[in-house]
Amino acid sequence: MAQAAAVAKPPAPPGRRRASATPRRLPYLLVAPAALLMLGFIAYPVLSVFYYSLQNYNPTKPWRNGYAGFDNFVHAFTTDPQFWGTLTFSAKWVVVEVGLQLVFGLALALIVNQTFVGRAVGRALVFSPWAVSGVLTSAIWVLLYNSQTGITRYLADAGIGSYGTSWLSDTATVFPAAIVADLWRGVPFFAILILADLQSVSRDLYEAAEVDGASRVQQFRHITLPHLKDAIVLSTLLRAVWEFNNVDLLYTLTGGGPAGETTTLPLYIANTSVDAHNFGYASALTTVAFVILLFCSIVYLRLSKFGGGNK
Amino acid sequence: MITEEAPEIAPAPAPAAPEPPRPAARRRRAWDEVPRWQIYLPLSVYLLFTLIPFYWILLFALRPAGSTSLVPWPMTSVHFGKVWNERSFGVYFQNSVLVGVATLVMTTVVALAGGYALARFDFRLKRGFMLALLCTQFVPGALLLVPLFEIFANLRMINSLASVVIAETVFQLPLSMILISGFIRNVPYSLEEAAWVDGCNRFTGFRIVVLPLLRPGLIAVGSFAFVHAWNHFLFALMFLSDQGKQTIPVGLNTLMSADSVDLGALAAGGIVAAVPVVIVFAFIQKWLITGFSAGAVKG
Numbered sequence: 297m298a299q300a301a302a303v304a305k306p307p308a309p310p311g312r313r314r315a316s317a318t319p320r321r322l323p324y325l326l327v328a329p330a331a332l333l334m335l336g337f338i339a340y341p342v343l344s345v346f347y348y349s350l351q352n353y354n355p356t357k358p359w360r361n362g363y364a365g366f367d368n369f370v371h372a373f374t375t376d377p378q379f380w381g382t383l384t385f386s387a388k389w390v391v392v393e394v395g396l397q398l399v400f401g402l403a404l405a406l407i408v409n410q411t412f413v414g415r416a417v418g419r420a421l422v423f424s425p426w427a428v429s430g431v432l433t434s435a436i437w438v439l440l441y442n443s444q445t446g447i448t449r450y451l452a453d454a455g456i457g458s459y460g461t462s463w464l465s466d467t468a469t470v471f472p473a474a475i476v477a478d479l480w481r482g483v484p485f486f487a488i489l490i491l492a493d494l495q496s497v498s499r500d501l502y503e504a505a506e507v508d509g510a511s512r513v514q515q516f517r518h519i520t521l522p523h524l525k526d527a528i529v530l531s532t533l534l535r536a537v538w539e540f541n542n543v544d545l546l547y548t549l550t551g552g553g554p555a556g557e558t559t560t561l562p563l564y565i566a567n568t569s570v571d572a573h574n575f576g577y578a579s580a581l582t583t584v585a586f587v588i589l590l591f592c593s594i595v596y597l598r599l600s601k602f603g604g605g606n607k
Numbered sequence: 608m609i610t611e612e613a614p615e616i617a618p619a620p621a622p623a624a625p626e627p628p629r630p631a632a633r634r635r636r637a638w639d640e641v642p643r644w645q646i647y648l649p650l651s652v653y654l655l656f657t658l659i660p661f662y663w664i665l666l667f668a669l670r671p672a673g674s675t676s677l678v679p680w681p682m683t684s685v686h687f688g689k690v691w692n693e694r695s696f697g698v699y700f701q702n703s704v705l706v707g708v709a710t711l712v713m714t715t716v717v718a719l720a721g722g723y724a725l726a727r728f729d730f731r732l733k734r735g736f737m738l739a740l741l742c743t744q745f746v747p748g749a750l751l752l753v754p755l756f757e758i759f760a761n762l763r764m765i766n767s768l769a770s771v772v773i774a775e776t777v778f779q780l781p782l783s784m785i786l787i788s789g790f791i792r793n794v795p796y797s798l799e800e801a802a803w804v805d806g807c808n809r810f811t812g813f814r815i816v817v818l819p820l821l822r823p824g825l826i827a828v829g830s831f832a833f834v835h836a837w838n839h840f841l842f843a844l845m846f847l848s849d850q851g852k853q854t855i856p857v858g859l860n861t862l863m864s865a866d867s868v869d870l871g872a873l874a875a876g877g878i879v880a881a882v883p884v885v886i887v888f889a890f891i892q893k894w895l896i897t898g899f900s901a902g903a904v905k906g
Contacts, residue, residue: 322809326724327736329717330780337777338743341754348753404653412646420889422650422657427888428881429838431856435877436660438863439667439870445675447663480660512641534744541747544840548860562749569753570845582750589745 342586349583353576361576368580378556379581382564386540389475389560393539394532396479401486402528406520408487409494426484430544437477437549438464464550467557474558478545486531493527494520537592540585561585664881667874686875690862694872696879698851699858702768703837704883706854709772710836714779715829719821721780722787723813727796740781748778752845759846770846771854775836783828790824791817830891834884855880 352364372379408419425433440447443462452459463473497520505515543562546552552559552567559567562585569578668686669679690696725733748755755774756765764770794817802812840856847853859880862873 323724323728323730326720327730330721330784331736333717333773333777333780334739334743337755337758337773338746338751341751341758342746344754344757345751400653403649407646407650410641410646412643418650418654421654424661424885424888425657427834427838427884429840429856429884431838431840431859432877432880435859435863435873435880436664438868439874439877440660440663442868442870445667445870449675450677480656484657537745541749543749544856548840548863551864562747565750566752566841575753578753585750586746589747592745 345579345582345586348576348579351576351579353579354572354574356573364576368577369584371577372580372584378559378564379561381556382559382561385558386560386562388471389558390536390539392475393478393482394536396475397482397486397535398528398532400479400483401531402490402524404483404487405490405494406516409491423484423488425481426488428481430481430542431548433477433481434545434548437473437480441473465554467554470550470554470558474546474550477549478539481545482535482539486535489531490524490527493524497523533592533595537589540589664874664877667870668878670871672869672871686871687879690872690875690879694858694862694876695850696855696858696876699853699855700879702852703854703856706768706771706775706843707833707837707883709768710775710779711829711833713772713776714783714832715825717776718780718783718787718828719825721784723791725784725788726791727799737785740785743778743781748774749841752841755842756845765846766849766852768847768852771842772836774842774846775839776832779832779835783832786828787821787824790821794820826891830887834887837884 349368350364350366352360352362352367354360404422408415408422412418428436441463443449443460446462448457448461448463449459451457452461463469501519502515505519510518540560541562543560543566546558546560546563547566550558552563561581565578565581565585568574568581666677666679669682669684670676671681671683671685691700724730725737759765759770759774762770764773798816799809799812802816803809807815838856840860843854843857844860847857855876859873859876862869862876
């Protein structure tokens with residue numbers, strides 16, 4: 297792998313500006329711990345996933361283990377009744393989540409970027425769900441959604457809806473219910489990323505626009521939005537990948553149910569490997585997920601031109 | 608909850624009549640021009656959406672079981688006692704603190720070393736290494752559960768907190784390193800060179816000149832690592848089967864997946880899970896935004 301080579305090969309001649317008495321090995325020594333950890337616990341597992349994807353491998357059925365060729369992939373794309381469903385749900389989940397997070401996160405960031413009385417407290421409160429874990433988010437929303445003492449009970453008391461409604465166990469309501477629960481935590485995260493970038497818009501630009509008679513909407517369109525473009529592109533892509541991979545919330549909130557209605561591809565993979573012990577097939581599904589994510593990373597790298605800016 | 612926003616905005620009062628332009632005040636007001644209601648109204652609606660769930664969990668944790676009151680009165684601490692002792696959240700709490708602090712220290716130290724190298728040296732394959740760092744953002748830990756489990760089993764580290772610490776650190780490292788190298792790049796190299804002229808070696812120069820300037824960034828990265836390790840669920844679920852070794856998120860999941868969920872205990876457990884994170888968050892919020900904007904990864 298690239299990292300290993302970086303450690304083993306002789307160092308390049310020192311850069312022109314970097315003339316100092318430092319030993320040439322120093323950068324390699326400094327990078328080594330990180331590189332070794334990532335080799336051992338990311339690169340090697342990834343390679344072993346690729347290897348197992350071509351195997352029948354199930355610790356509970358050892359008599360069937362062995363080379364399988366592309367059988368696992370063929371099974372996924374042709375005969376597995378769940379694969380396409382989970383993939384479509386993943387896409388739906390990511391698009392809806394990231395789209396809504398972008399809209400609400402951007403609005404929220406613009407609001408708390410204004411100067412107003414109580415801004416510090418307002419920011420702290422509005423951002424607070426950011427730090428809440430997926431499991432805790434689930435716990436909170438399980439309390440809110442439960443059929444006996446949840447929100448629906450009090451709504452029913454007030455004459456809205458009916459008693460005993462459980463949004464999480466009804467196939468018609470589980471998707472919006474899960475989306476709202478995840479938004480609760482995701483919007484602040486998005487808003488923080490955008491707000492960090494808003495800090496760097498020069499006020500002079502707004503003042504100049506003001507002098508030229510630009511309205512606030514025009515200022516937003518022609519100053520704020522272009523400035524935020526990079527941040528928005530990066531944040532949406534990072535969030536999309538993150539939402540695709542995120543298992544904690546759905547695993548604990550719905551468990552992928554009811555009736556497999558909210559099973560994403562990674563959740564399906566986790567169930568296939570943890571519950572069914574079908575490691576070979578799970579590895580093949582993982583490989584498929586990697587390919588999808590690789591596509592995302594290429595788009596991401598293209599858009600952000602990462603690594604081109606350091607001299 | 609989201610759709611509530613629309614009807615509430617509609618009947619809102621129209622913005623104040625435009626004031627006649629006052630050239631002298633214009634410069635100062637350029638930034639503050641937004642009518643107040645346009646800030647406070649949406650903010651309040653959003654605050655309701657944010658705070659009702661928090662209130663809900665407090666309510667369930669503090670009111671007696673079976674109560675349907677919307678005010679947590681009479682207040683009881685029964686649920687906390689139960690969750691802390693009977694459901695062993697006391698033990699989970701200790702484990703979670705250990706995992707969080709160890710991950711924080713390991714991530715910060717390793718990322719600081721690597722980040723310094725990336726910021727201050729040109730070395731062969733640096734670009735490739737940075738690309739590898741970025742690619743790891745697309746490698747989800749959740750998908751590597753099985754091979755990671757086998758590695759830790761071979762190392763005889765299953766059921767040891769060290770396995771979780773290593774796994775959390777590894778997945779925190781890439782982003783932390785990218786961020787820290789950005790922070791270091793923001794410190795002028797000439798400062799360090801001046802320190803060398805004054806007789807410092809590279810290490811003491813770094814410690815005396817650069818490290819103090821990195822404080823906001825390191826606080827942001829370190830607390831990020833802590834919060835992640837504190838919150839993360841799957842690694843602990845997979846690698847720690849012994850009940851005495853489990854962490855708080857696993858404990859919460861156990862409470863939730865019981866056949867009849869004890870809502871009071873779940874709420875109390877949730878608050879135990881939230882308190883350290885809220886405290887960390889309150890301290891670092893300011894650093895976080897400056898830290899991120901300073902080290903932001905931009906094209």
